[in-house]
Amino acid sequence: QVQLVESGGGLVQPGGSVRLSCEASGFAFKTKWMSWIRQRPGKVLEWVSAISEDGTITHYVDSAKGRFTISRDNAENTLYLQMNSLKSDDTAVYYCKESSRLFTSGWDKRLGDWGPGTRVTVSS
Numbered sequence: 001q002v003q004l005v006e007s008g009g010g011l012v013q014p015g016g017s018v019r020l021s022c023e024a025s026g027f028a029f030k031t032k033w034m035s036w037i038r039q040r041p042g043k044v045l046e047w048v049s050a051i052s053e054d055g056t057i058t059h060y061v062d063s064a065k066g067r068f069t070i071s072r073d074n075a076e077n078t079l080y081l082q083m084n085s086l087k088s089d090d091t092a093v094y095y096c097k098e099s100s101r102l103f104t105s106g107w108d109k110r111l112g113d114w115g116p117g118t119r120v121t122v123s124s
Helices: none
Strands: 003-007 010-012 018-025 033-039 045-051 058-060 068-073 078-083 092-099 118-122
Touching (some): 018 092, 018 118, 033 068, 045 068, 045 092, 058 068
Parallel strands (some): 010 118
Antiparallel strands (some): 003 018, 018 078, 033 045, 033 092, 045 058, 068 078, 092 118
């Protein structure tokens, strides 16, 4: 069974940084694309970033380009998201999710196994 456990969120001031982690188990991590998806308060899921199986290809939503960096450690089955220059608009619960290929839309928490997410609040 797929298990995903996100961590690293918290309260951070505007302009600050945070590093999210996602520990994965129950599937062949190194064979899957991995994405970060977020849900702002009262909003639908929004894809944020994705990384290829071997980590050589990365994609970002426009609002994250130049500020966020996705990475992975296949030896540790762990996904990361370094978030810099945070804005209040980045306030959300952040989830990680595996997929067989790149998906930048259509994420649905009713489909597949999801972790609890980690909440990032950007506020002074």
